[in-house]
Amino acid sequence: MKLLLVEDDIALADALAMSLRSESYAVDCVTTGAQALSALSCNDIDMLILDLGLPDMDGLEVLVKVRHQKNAIPVLILTARDGMSDKITGLDLGADDYLPKPFDMPELFARLRVMERRLGTANSALITAGNVSMDTAAHDVRVDNIQIDLSRREFMLLKALMENLGRIQSKHQLESKLYEWGDEVASNTVEVHVHNLRKKLPTDFIKTIRGVGYSINSHSTAQTA
Amino acid sequence: MKSIRQYLTLLLIASITLIAFSAAIQGYRSSMAMSSKLFDDELEAVALSLAFIDVDKPIPLIDTHNSLGMQIWLKQQLVLQSANTPTVAIAPFTEGFSEQNFSSQRWRVYSFSPTPQKWLMVAQPLNNRFAIAENMILAAMTPLIITIPLLAIVIYFSVSRGLLPLKALSEQLSHRQNNNLQPIHINNLPRELTSVVSTLNSLFKRLQSAFEREQQFAANAAHELRTPLSVLKIKLHNLQQQAGVQKPQVQELQQDTDRMIDVVNQMLQLSRTNPEFFNQHLSQVDLYEIAQQVISDLYKHIDKKQQQIELTGQSTIITSSEFTLHTLLQNLISNANKYTPDGGHIHVNIQRFDDYIELIVSDSGPGIDANERQQALQRFYRTSQTNSKIVGSGLGLAIVQQIVMLHQGNIVLEQADIGGLQVRISLPNLDTVDA
Numbered sequence: 001m002k003l004l005l006v007e008d009d010i011a012l013a014d015a016l017a018m019s020l021r022s023e024s025y026a027v028d029c030v031t032t033g034a035q036a037l038s039a040l041s042c043n044d045i046d047m048l049i050l051d052l053g054l055p056d057m058d059g060l061e062v063l064v065k066v067r068h069q070k071n072a073i074p075v076l077i078l079t080a081r082d083g084m085s086d087k088i089t090g091l092d093l094g095a096d097d098y099l100p101k102p103f104d105m106p107e108l109f110a111r112l113r114v115m116e117r118r119l120g121t122a123n124s125a126l127i128t129a130g131n132v133s134m135d136t137a138a139h140d141v142r143v144d145n146i147q148i149d150l151s152r153r154e155f156m157l158l159k160a161l162m163e164n165l166g167r168i169q170s171k172h173q174l175e176s177k178l179y180e181w182g183d184e185v186a187s188n189t190v191e192v193h194v195h196n197l198r199k200k201l202p203t204d205f206i207k208t209i210r211g212v213g214y215s216i217n218s219h220s221t222a223q224t225a
Numbered sequence: 226m227k228s229i230r231q232y233l234t235l236l237l238i239a240s241i242t243l244i245a246f247s248a249a250i251q252g253y254r255s256s257m258a259m260s261s262k263l264f265d266d267e268l269e270a271v272a273l274s275l276a277f278i279d280v281d282k283p284i285p286l287i288d289t290h291n292s293l294g295m296q297i298w299l300k301q302q303l304v305l306q307s308a309n310t311p312t313v314a315i316a317p318f319t320e321g322f323s324e325q326n327f328s329s330q331r332w333r334v335y336s337f338s339p340t341p342q343k344w345l346m347v348a349q350p351l352n353n354r355f356a357i358a359e360n361m362i363l364a365a366m367t368p369l370i371i372t373i374p375l376l377a378i379v380i381y382f383s384v385s386r387g388l389l390p391l392k393a394l395s396e397q398l399s400h401r402q403n404n405n406l407q408p409i410h411i412n413n414l415p416r417e418l419t420s421v422v423s424t425l426n427s428l429f430k431r432l433q434s435a436f437e438r439e440q441q442f443a444a445n446a447a448h449e450l451r452t453p454l455s456v457l458k459i460k461l462h463n464l465q466q467q468a469g470v471q472k473p474q475v476q477e478l479q480q481d482t483d484r485m486i487d488v489v490n491q492m493l494q495l496s497r498t499n500p501e502f503f504n505q506h507l508s509q510v511d512l513y514e515i516a517q518q519v520i521s522d523l524y525k526h527i528d529k530k531q532q533q534i535e536l537t538g539q540s541t542i543i544t545s546s547e548f549t550l551h552t553l554l555q556n557l558i559s560n561a562n563k564y565t566p567d568g569g570h571i572h573v574n575i576q577r578f579d580d581y582i583e584l585i586v587s588d589s590g591p592g593i594d595a596n597e598r599q600q601a602l603q604r605f606y607r608t609s610q611t612n613s614k615i616v617g618s619g620l621g622l623a624i625v626q627q628i629v630m631l632h633q634g635n636i637v638l639e640q641a642d643i644g645g646l647q648v649r650i651s652l653p654n655l656d657t658v659d660a
Binding site: 009011012015016018019022080101102103104105107166167168170209210211212213215217 | 451462482
């Protein structure tokens with residue numbers, strides 16, 4: 001798995017590259033938007049970590065150019081800017097995820113794993129939370145190592161929650177996951193599927209955060225993938 | 226000086242009165258001199274005509290009705306006299322004018338000797354001259370005295386009118402909002418005020434750019450501090466990884482770094498929740514939606530402490546800035562998360578009423594003693610029962626308070642039904658007020 005890290009602060013880039021390499025990623029570092037675009041066009045890069053404050057152009061501009069080349073490479077944005085508008089703009093322009101600085105390394109690794117799974121590589125397909133494990137490639141879900149049957153939609157919802165352990169998925173976010181499959185979504189679809197999922201999973205495995213959404217708690221898990 | 230108008234009006238009226246009266250005195254003197262000259266000529270003429278009276282033998286007593294006195298002396302003998310003169314000479318036997326006292330009056334006397342043995346003396350009371358001079362000056366001054374009150378009114382209104390631009394300037398300044406740094410515009414500005422207004426305007430301009438620089442500084446500081454803090458955090462992570470085992474010193478360093486990050490973030494929030502920034506970023510935002518985002522962002526901390534959080538109420542649109550409301554909720558919920566023990570509860574409720582919006586954040590933590598609640602809203606205050614293990618800067622509630630004040634809202638700290646602290650915030654619904 002090869003990452004391109006676009007970050008103009010050398011100290012940050014060095015430290016980050018070191019952590020990523022210790023997690024067995026191959027890392028290329030560049031410091032400008034132009035270098036990033038040329039590295040993407042000739043090297044075999046799997047994922048992009050992009051800082052927004054670059055010396056030659058805005059990180060968002062790099063993102064637009066990458067997407068314009070029909071390059072569907074997963075992109076994670078890092079930024080020191082605050083305010084929601086950058087986050088929303090970044091995601092609208094096609095970034096896969098967004099982390100504000102300063103961030104926790106385990107959180108960065110978790111997000112990278114989610115993006116990796118999207119690439120469909122086999123070694124990243126297994127997610128485990130407590131006694132529940134999910135093989136996203138094989139569409140196989142096990143509780144205490146016993147396979148359970150899930151409908152396609154139930155599988156999609158559970159995958160979205162498992163990929164974001166300890167993070168809340170709003171009803172709206174889950175609905176849009178179902179839309180990706182081109183399904184008609186009624187107003188209570190998510191509630192119905194979550195209700196059905198809960199019957200097949202351990203008690204309180206899926207938590208409802210009233211008024212906000214659903215989550216699978218990370219503390220109930222001994223380890224993640 | 227109480228008022229320029231009062232001062233100018235009084236000064237002008239006093240000066241005019243003083244000048245008018247000194248002019249009157251001067252006039253009195255010159256009319257006096259003029260009337261003296263006239264009367265003296267008259268006396269001389271009378272004396273000359275008396276010279277032709279034949280007075281070989283004495284003619285006693287002529288009544289002159291007191292307006293004129295006369296004596297004719299011939300060879301030291303009084304040959305003719307008016308009834309109002311004594312029997313002695315009314316003046317010394319020298320030619321010319323003199324002033325004398327007789328018959329209990331003061332007189333102007335003219336003595337004249339047409340022949341060596343004959344003396345003519347003609348006298349007129351001095352009173353007459355004063356009376357005429359006084360009448361003349363009174364006639365001249367009366368219209369002036371009568372017009373002084375009229376003049377006062379005219380002066381008062383003229384001064385008021387002259388001071389209008391100053392009044393307009395002071396009204397513009399006093400009605401100005403604190404955060405309004407737009408230049409002043411006054412029509413038909415007089416020359417005297419041009420430099421005042423231009424100095425004020427350049428001052429406003431400099432103040433405005435100082436505010437902008439301050440905001441720019443906050444934005445720059447955000448970037449400049451967050452990147453090195455990120456580096457520190459990553460390097461500590463690498464150090465921990467290399468050590469292979471959990472080193473308590475490294476963990477402490479990581480906690481210290483997180484604490485520093487919290488403080489930096491909150492100081493930036495505090496500098497960004499100023500009225501200028503707030504007014505520049507006003508829009509229609511949904512408080513409920515922002516609460517959902519904040520809870521999602523903070524959920525990893527809530528999850529770590531196995532706390533139960535719930536959001537109740539309904540979607541509520543408010544005129545504010547997204548950053549500001551995000552900061553408000555982030556501080557309230559983060560506080561609740563920090564001070565509530567593991568497994569505790571946090572409730573967030575958002576309600577819309579006719580003319581205000583109510584936001585309540587309550588927790589099942591230890592709360593704040595009633596007598597400490599007011600102090601808790603001040604900067605860098607941390608409650609006495611604060612567990613020293615809890616990482617905090619003491620800025621959280623001060624930021625909250627500042628944001629509430631920006632909205633001209635109200636904040637109350639009280640005892641929550643679920644045991645801990647309840648922060649009840651009401652924000653006026655400007656949306657409805659404007660509509």
